[in-house]
Each structure stands twice: as C-alpha cells, then as structure tokens.
Amino acid sequence: MDIIPQLILESLLLGAFYAFMSLGFSLTWGVLNIINLAYGSYILLGSYLAYSLYTYLGIDPILSLPVSFGAGFLLGLLTQRVLIDRVMRLEPFMVLILTFGLDIFLANLLNLVFRADVRSIDVPYAERSFILGPLVVTEVKVAVFLLSLVLTGSVYLLLQRTWTGRSIRAVALDREGAQIVGISPTRVFLITSGLGTGIALSSGNLYGVLQGFTPFDGGMLTVKAFLVSIVGGLGRVESALAGGLFLGFLEVFTAFYLGEGWKFFASLIAMFLFLLLRPRGLLGGKYYGET
C-alpha cells in the first residue's frame, strides 16, 4: 500500500514533537523524583500565551517561543520555590496531590479567561504543503518537526556540555554524591523545575499550531508525556526521543486504521501495558534516581 510511507513520515514528524514536549516531564521526574500532574496544563499555558500574542499582537508563535520559555522558566522557579520544594521534603507522595490540584486550578483559570471553546493558532502558512513525490506534508508540521529537533538537541547539549547540565545529571544520579562535591541539590531542583516548565510552555506554542486546544486538554497531555517517559525509560534525552517516536507511530497508525477517536485510547492502553510489562521502558534504561 502506498499510504504506509506517508504514515511513517507523519509518525516521525509527530514523534519528534512528542519527544520535545515530554522532555520537561521526564527531566523533572528523573532529577527531582516527582511526577508533575500539572505538566499538561503547563503546555496549554504556552498554547494560550502563544494564541494571545498571535491574536492580539500578531506575533508568530514561532517567534514567541522564547517568551513562552522564559515565562515557563519563571513559573517553574516560582512553583518549585513556593510550593513543591517544601512538600517534597516533608512528604514526596503529597506532591502528586499538590500538582493534581494545581492542574485543576490551571485548567479552570484558563477556562475563566478563554472559555471552553476550541482555540487554534491559524498561522498563514498552515495551509501550505511540501510535495515530495508521493508524499505530502504541511509546512507547519515540518517547521514543528525541525524546531523540536533543534530544541531537543539544545537541551541535550546543555545537559552534556555545560557545568549546569553536569550538575543536573549529577543530582539525578547520586544526590548525596552531588552534595559532597559541593553542588546544592536545592539549586539544581530550582533550575530543573525552571527548565522543565520552560520546555512545557514552549512546546505549547508548537502544540497550538499543530492542532486546536481547550483548557481541559491538560490531563490528556500529561498522560502522553507520562507514556513517552516510561516507554523510553527516564533519564536521557535519547530516551525521550525513543518514547516520542513510539507515541508518534502509535497515534498516526491508530488514527488511520481505527479512527481518530481511538488515538487516546491507544495511548492509555499502551501506558497500562508498559506499566505492567516493561516499567523500565523499551531501552531498559535505569531510572534517574537509581544506582
């Protein structure tokens, strides 16, 4: 069948986006050892921010990526400093409840401001397509794909090549080891939370140009980020790429063969199966916090 190459192409494009989108989730999970249930709503915050900047000021969502990242970074610092840090010290499990509440709060806040209508960021190039022989892809998807790769690559370089990145990995691998070389875990938690939330909001810009969104899509996005994280295994950028591609293929193929309505079900079923059968992910990688 001729449709297969087209589906594979779509899967790859979408998979790269999911990898970038989930990177912040897997990073905070791996380094802080917490699961942030508000993550999906953070993504939507970015989408609505990009939507507002585009609709009211005419700023292209790609140009406003740094704005979303910056806003997310500050938000991450703030929530870590004011809320999460204290709770995770006293009772790590309660962070789940805390971020669950935060998620509901953000969804309702967005609903209050933007109402529940489906919004979309309709950039002028949304309708244009590239045609490569038998394959057709929209320019938007290609742009999102390339940006996702560049941004994921930047995070990789940050983690591998900079002192800050090394300190983040050190805390993830051995918190006490990090302390005895003079790294302050509290500071690393702050930076990681900032980075993770920055990634969430900026991926929201890309999400917003890919498809329509409502204030209550956060839960679904969190599940996707969770799935990507457990499929790849925590801890490495490569893992997020593997997980992202998995989700890309799963969604594109399910949507084509079973219908759009089955897409999210497939994610959920995959999540349950992974939790049951391969909780360490496809690559069998170690969790950040272990060793």
Place this chain on the structure above:
Amino acid sequence: MRVLEVSDLEAGYGDVQVLRSVSMHVNEEEVVAIFGSNGSGKSTFLKVLIGTLKPWGGTLKYMDHHIEDLPPEERVRRGMALAAEGRKLFLGMTVEENLLLGAWTNRERSKENLEKVYTYFPDLYRKRKDLAGDLSGGQQQMLSIGRALMSNPKLLMIDELSLGLAPAVVTKIADVLLRIREEEGVSMIVVEQEVSLALDISDRAYVFDLGEIVDEGRSEDLLRRDSIRKTYLSVL
C-alpha cells in the same frame, strides 16, 4: 593553627543518637586515622564534618571558623573534601566527568587539577572516557579520591580507604596520599578498619566505639599499646 577542631559533638538519625560527645582535632599537614568496630559512628562523623548530616550539638571549627551552620557546598568551597563511604560516584558518567564535577567549586583550576590527578593516578587517565560504573573497585576508589582532590582540599577525608581492595592497590593509593600530603600540605582524616594500615600511614589516631572516642594517641604509641594490639591487631 588547627585545621579542624571538634568539641562535644552529638549527632544521630531521627531520634537515635549515634555520636556522643566527640572531641578531636586535626593539625596542619597531619594525617589522622580513625578506626573502631562496625557501626561505631565513623561514617556518621564524616557526614557531620562535610555537612550532609546536621549535628545535634557541640561545635565544629575549621581553620578557626565555626562551620556548624554552613551547607556542604560552602564547606567544600573552603577546602574540605570527602571520599565517602560507598564512594558515591556518578556511575552513569565518564571518569573525566566525575573528576570535573569534583572541581564544581573550583572551576578555574579544573584543567590543571585534572592533569594533577591523572599524574597521581595514571589508571584514571587511561580510563578517562569509560563510565565510572565500569571501573574496578580499586579504580573506583582512585576516582573517589581523585574527585575529592579536584577541589584543592586543605582537609581531605577518606572513608574506608582499603575496603575490598587488593593489597597492591592499597599500597599504591596510600603512597599517593603520602605524596599529596608532602607536595601540597593537605591534612587528612582517614577512616580505616585495617588498623595496622591505619596506624602505619597516620601521625595520630582516634578509636571509636559506640559513638564515643575511647582511645587516642600518636600512631606509633598506639601501635605498641597492648590493648590496641589485642583488640585490633589480633596479635598477642
């Protein structure tokens, strides 16, 4: 001047007290050994010194300054370094990355210190691209000490110097330690179960038992003392 002065230190976990009224000191360029039975609080003591465990009471003075309230990063910046029990290496990172992280508080000198550590431990140079998790026990111990040296410590603390290592490796590491002391004037606290080794490489020693210091003295004197020989050196 004393590099370290500890008075009436009390510490523990939760509400279980481990250290009871521990007082000791370390002079400049001195190697001090600590030994004593399992669970007597030696590692706990080093944790309190580096700052990952808060003391309940007593005073800690380093280079004439109180450090009780300083976080570990500030203590490391001022020249304290610990090669910890269990080594606490970053097993998923390369040898060189582990060493560089040892220079976290001392980045300007990371290049020159890296070379220095590689001269002390040529094995580490050969393995610099390998993951720390793939090293042998002896190499990991070298890495742990090398990482501690990357911060240019004035007081180097080593927990379980010889545990699980072949005698040849232990000799190699002990030689390096004595060289470091000579060349850089580093003071050291070495926790070591192998009492003959502990007394051999140190100037003075403290004996821990149930969280208290039960004996202390110059190493050469302790080596000749009957009580020490019977209990710890299994010679009659």
